[in-house]
Amino acid sequence: MTQPKVIALFPEASYGAALNCVGIAQQLRSLGARPVFICHPGFRGVFAEYGFPEYPLPTLGSEGQTDWTDFINRHQDAFRQTPLEQIKSYIGPTWDAIVDTAIAAEEPLRQLLAQLKPAAIVLDNVVMFPAIANAGVPWVRIISCAETELPDAAVPPYLSGCRGEPGPDWMLFAEKYQKAVAPAHRRMNAFLAECGLKARPSGEFLESSPFLNLLLSPDAVRFEREKPLDPATHVYLNGCVRQEAPYPLPAFATHRDAALILVSFGSLGAMDVSMIKRMIGVFEDMPYRFIVNVGPWRDDYARVPDNVFLESWFPQPSVVEQASLFIHHGGNNSFCEALYYGVPSLIMPYCWDGHDNARRAQDVGVGQRIDRYEWTDAVLKTAVASLLDDAVMRQRLRDNAKLMKQSHGVAVAAKAIVDLL
Incomplete structure (x- = not known):
């Protein structure tokens, strides 16, 4: 019998990229392929939970390499800054750390790919790993961050949180960004040259794949580009959501039939216990139910209101589906x-592309943005109530959701990858 084709998926060390790749891997498996995951040691067990073989790269967790939890702890103060201010305090240092990771991963990744002998490699990251480009098999780039990651004259600068219309703020951000990332970019280009690859243009750390590029950006938030992407190698997935087990809602002591609101700031944002406690204090006086993802810091919350339920982890898509x-x-x-x-x-x-998505949500009318720290109780309450009561927005979202489900992005992604073989 013919052995199933091995497809190696290599997401960055973030749950967003990791779980997005899980959704695609689920579909690849259903098509008869054998998806395997290459990962940071800190993500050991994440992919096995879904039944996939995983291969942690030991060098990424060794002494002297970037410990991302420690890195975030040292840069948390930057989260209170504007995107423009974060260029120096957070974006520049982050690119330095990312380049360090790519360099450290090169040799163990090259050896692992030689061992796995994949028929294709799927990279969901923001930086090039030369071992992938030199592996001699097709490689796929997933753009699971905001669409702004792919530069264009009609698209706001990546990570800027700028509005969709070009203006002086675009130019100011771009100039400061180029200057701040220049040292990391020079190191990256020198590393690429050592590995026999071409240098990248200023400010860019990863090229489009000549084989296939998958973009998550749904139609509702997509930009009109000055230079359209080549449809032969760039596929918009119109969303890409993994399959999860159903999540039975907890029994709340009060407001049992009220609207359900999900609160989750990701694995990094859950560190900000004081800010989340402040929000919970406001939720207590609101006529809704709240499920709040607090990550591994559950024990830091001594008192929890009756209309609030705290969870360390849950299958997020299954909760979003039930939320208002x-x-x-x-x-x-x-x-x-x-x-x-x-x-x-x-x-x-x-941080990062959260600024871009927040601005885009507000610009196209699928949500609102408020500052993470500079809000009052009244501002938070008003924002929640207005979004729950906006019938026009909700109809717009229902229409878009119908189109996204019909598109079945994970299946489109998996078929496009298999077709490469």
């Missing part, structure tokens, strides 16, 4: 899941 509103950080997975189920977003961004 999703309060989140603007991560692309969370944003796409809200759109997929027709749920409005209240976005409180703090």
Whole structure:
């Protein structure tokens, strides 16, 4: 019998990218392929939970390499800053750390790919790993961050949170960004040259794949590009949501029939216990039910109101499907899941493409943005109530959700990957 084709998926060390890849891997498996995951040691068990073989890269967790939890702890103060201010305090240092990771991963990744002998490699990351480009098999790039990751003259600068119309703010951000990332970019280009690959243009760390590029961006938030992407190699998935087990809602002591609001700021945002406690204090006086993802910090919450339920982890898509509103950080997975189920977003961004998604949600009328820290009780209450009561927005979201479900992005992604073989 013919052995199933091995397809290696290599997501970055974030749950958004990891779980997005899980959805595609589920479909690949149903098509008869054998998906396997290459991952950071800290994500050991995440993919096995869904029944996939996983191969952690040991060098990424060794002494001297970037510990992302420690990195975020050292840069948390930057989350209170504007995107423009974060260029120096957070974006520049983050690119330095990402380049360090790529360099450290090169040799163990090359050896692992030689061992696995995949028929194709799927990369969901923001930086090139030369071992992938040099593996001699087709490789696929997934753009699971905001669409702004792919530059275009008609698209706001990546990570800027700028409005969709070009203006002086675009130019100012781009100039400061190029200057801040220049040292990391020079190191990256030198590394690429050592590995026999071409240098990247200023500010860019990863090229489009010549084989296939998959973009999560749904129709509702897509940009009109000055230079359209080549449809032969760039496929819009119109969302890409994994299959999860049903989530039975907890029994609330009060407001049992009230609207359900999900609150989740991702694995990094859950660190901000004081901010989430402040929000819970406001939720107590509101006539709704709240499910709040607090990550591994559950024990830090001594008192919890009757209309609030805290959870360390849950199958997020299954909860979003039952919610009337999703309060989140603007991560692309969370944003796409809200759109997929027709749920409005209240976005409180703090870093990376969360700023871009927050601005886009407000610009196209699928949600609102408020500052993560500079809000009053009245501002938060008003934002929640207005989103729940906006009938026009909710109809717009229902129409878009219908289209996204009909598109079945995970199946489109899996078929496009298998077709490469």
